[in-house]
Amino acid sequence: MATVSFPYATLCVQGIKDGVTSEALEAQFEHYGRVRNVNLAQNKNMKGVPDTRIALVEFARRDDARRAMQELNGRNVQGKCVMIRFARSSPGMRSAAPAVRVDSADRQPRVPASRQDMGIGGIVVSKDVRVVGICSDNDVTFTTFQRLRVGETQESQPGAAKAQRESPKPPKAAEPQRQPLAAGGVQLPGARPDLRSRLKATPHRESHEDTVFTTNLRETALLGQTKLRKHFFGDIYRQGNYVPLHPELFENPRENLKRWLAPSFIAAVSAGGGLKEALREDAPGIYSFELFNSEFCEKLLEEVTHAQQTAREALDRPNGMNRYGVVLNQLGLEPLITELQQEYLMPLMMALYPQEADGCRDHHCFIVRYKAGEDVGLDMHEDDADVTLNVCLGREFAGATLTFCGLVTDANHRKMQYTYSHEKGRAVLHLGRQRHGADDIESGERVNFILWSVSEKYRSSEAYQNHRLRSSSADPPDRICLSYTHDRDYTKFLPKPTKAQAISRGVMLDVVERRLEVYNRPVLDLSRPIDEINSVPSVCLFLEGLPPYRQHQLFQSLMEIAEEVHDSVGKQDGEVPSILFFVAVQPSGAVPQVRELCAVTASPALAILDVDKEQRYRWESDKDLEAPVLRDFVRDFREGKLKAEVIGSPEAEPPAEPMEAMPVEAPSGPSASTSSTGSRSPTEAPRTSCNLL
Structure with missing residues (x-):
């Protein structure tokens, strides 16, 4: 169309x-x-x-x-x-x-x-x-x-x-998400199955995948089908903007690819059921095998060097971590990559990872390069891929091994599992959610071919949502499995890297800065809660549908109380305190689900949610909710004076839509810094402050 x-x-x-x-x-x-x-x-x-x-x-x-x-x-x-x-x-x-x-x-x-x-x-x-x-x-x-x-x-x-x-530096807002990388949402560790299924809104979180790049969704033909592409960078060869060094890489992929694959791999594919016999299982879920012959490795290396010399301005970085590399699909090699994925790799991926590989039609393929003075390694991460293929193309190098840790959902996801040593033409295959990182290169230069396979069918499933929820009951980490980009407790175990060290290892400094800013806010947005709502007692103030001046009053009161509590517990910059504070001004995101867990229906409403202990504490009183009431409620909780209820207990009321506020005249005086008359429906509740989100 x-x-x-x-x-x-x-x-x-x-x-x-x-x-x-x-x-x-x-x-x-x-x-x-x-x-x-x-x-x-x-x-x-x-x-x-x-x-x-x-x-x-x-x-x-x-x-x-x-x-x-x-x-x-x-x-x-x-x-x-x-x-x-x-x-x-x-x-x-x-x-x-x-x-x-x-x-x-x-x-x-x-x-x-x-x-x-x-x-x-x-x-x-x-x-x-x-x-x-x-x-x-x-x-x-x-x-x-x-x-x-x-x-x-x-x-x-x-x-x-x-x-x-x-440029002025006001507080950053929670980033608008191009596509939720973990489409599930807030995790409920240790909770009963019925509780895990309750909270499904996507929380505020930084990307834990090394795919922080700009990509427009395009409607493009792939395998005779029209579909939305997750990773699309264009095609400078077919646009007439690139003259290749080896034209055979760009044409007749079905015929040419056969002569560039390793004989052992071709034999295994021809044998059909003997695919697994060509594999070496290096660690649980991590497999390696011979894939490309020397001729293909050399041709592709020469083509990449030629492209970087003649079309550098037309090429984009492959992701937000690797500074040096080429997107092969953008260069014009998508037909060749599609042939490799569909005709040769799909049977293997389906045999090894039937759930994740089912329906893989999309892919993102790129080259990464590690060299002294450039990118020397890569911070620990997970890929924005369902299945990842990584093939060393060669060059002479020492070091630059690949360290694997656990799956993101496992308690041992920060425990070392295996160290893989690259061999020219040999591929390593693993799930995208397996934590891994490139160890520093000691000398020389290493260039690798990376293929991310993506399944739209798998990503629309509940299994995908659950597979991207990071385990909060993690075992103590091995230092090599720590990520400065993604782990807020990194400096508890390792010294903070210098800026030059961080950049050379692909650390996304903007993600680190954004995380520190979020954790430094006294009050957080309940529609996009951070992961720690699952492990830290959280004060939840619900203000949907209230007039703006009333929202402003209560929000400012909660802000003052939060700052007092954080000062009293000695909260440090970037550190998650022993008690969190959240506010909801609109019935969006996680707010309806958190209301259900707290079993509150009115607005304003106040509760403390302790997901880790499967408990909640509700404010129930005939008094108006004012600053002294807020302060007393938080103080009583900290002193152990409140009565706990079990989340999901029979006394929980069914969730209901927040009621519209009756028309209220805004009071005059200093307390009404934002005046308004009349009421707003919950969907019209305004954002009262940039600091809120």
């Missing part, structure tokens, strides 16, 4: 404060790169609501737009917290005859030019009636992370240093 194309670098900024000018916005966004144009428009869907204007900010470079979105989304822009997404049509495109292409999954209807300035969900036009962007709340191309070129870090991007020096 032909659909509208929108390849430009325009951001849709929603929630602009009244009185802010386009010049002021341009000045702030120029910290991230050259801004071509800024258009301001009223949001017709929110007539009469102050501070709800929309701005279309057009950058000269899409990478600059991504960086601006990453840094400013959910933060204060010109004095107000805003939401930022990529606009959904091209600047300058006229609605009467939009450009179309067949490879985009982002369908947009052709809208008559007479429908001007529709606000969120509609077309926003400038005064000369040209379409400048579409803002949508279900934009499937909403991008979370910055896309970097080969060898670049965020610091090396043009304008990044200036942005870091000059």
Whole structure:
């Protein structure tokens, strides 16, 4: 189906404060790169609501737009917290005859030019009636992370240093998720099966996979089917932007691949049932076997070197951890990789991992390189793959082994299982959720071929949700299995690495910074709770449907109490305290499930949830919920004076929709810093503060 194309670098900024000018916005966004144009428009869907204007900010470079979105989304822009997404049509495109292409999954209807300035969900036009962007709340191309070129870090991007020096640094919002990497949600360790199934909303968590890269979902033909691609970078060879050194790698994959596979592997495939006999089980669930012959390894190495010399600017980093490498699908080798995956690897993967490999049709294939002065190793991680294939292509090197630890769901996921030594042409096959990392190279250069296989069928299953829930009842870790990117307790066992050391091992410093910021917030967002809600007693304050001034009052009171408690227990920066504080202002995400666990239906409501002990404590009183009541309730819990209930016990009331608040006049005086009249339904409850999320 032909659909509208929108390849430009325009951001849709929603929630602009009244009185802010386009010049002021341009000045702030120029910290991230050259801004071509800024258009301001009223949001017709929110007539009469102050501070709800929309701005279309057009950058000269899409990478600059991504960086601006990453840094400013959910933060204060010109004095107000805003939401930022990529606009959904091209600047300058006229609605009467939009450009179309067949490879985009982002369908947009052709809208008559007479429908001007529709606000969120509609077309926003400038005064000369040209379409400048579409803002949508279900934009499937909403991008979370910055896309970097080969060898670049965020610091090396043009304008990044200036942005870091000059741009204000308000607290970051919880990142909008491009696609939940662990689509299950909050884990309930040690709970009965009926409790584990209760809480299924995705919590706030950083990505534990080494796939932090920008990728648009595209509708593209693969194996004769049309489907959404999880990993799509384009194809510079078929776009005419790359002249290969070895054209045979790019054409006739069915015939050419046969002569590049190891004879032992071909013999095992031909024997059918003898596939497993060609394998060596190095550790439980980890297998290795001969795959490529020397001719293929040499050809591919030469092609990659040629591509990096002649098409560097057109190539992207394969993920957020490896700085040096090439996405082979983007280079133009997807037909060859698809042939390898479907005709040769699928029977093997189905025999070894029938659940994870079932329906594997998508893949992400890339090259990684380890060398002194560049990437010397790779921090412990799990892959955003269901099954991973890793093949050494060669070069001369010493060290650079691959260490495997446990599966992410196991208590021993931070215990060393096996150290694998690479051999040219030999493949190692494992599940994507197996924790692993590349040990530092001692000398020389190692180049590897990585193939991530992805099954849409498996990822839509409950099994996938459960398989990506990290075990909180973990055994004491082996030091080699620790991840500075993902483990908040890393510095309890190992010294903090220097910035240079962290970058050389692929540490995602933005993830570390984001995690520290989240853990340093006194009050967290209950719609996206951190994993520790499963192991630490958590004060939960429910404010959905209340007038904004009332939400603000209670939130500020909870903030003060949280800071007092954290000071009293000696909480350190980045450390999870012995008691957490959460607030819900909208009935979204995990909020309905947490309400059910707490067995509360009113708003406001107050409870303390102790999932680890399968207990809850509810505030039940005829008094109004005010700051002294909040403080006394928390104090009584800490002193052991509250009566505990068993989660899921018969006295729990069935969940109900939060009631709409009756019209209430906002009181005057200092306590009503945010005034409003009337009531709001739970779905209209506003975000009261950027610090909240």
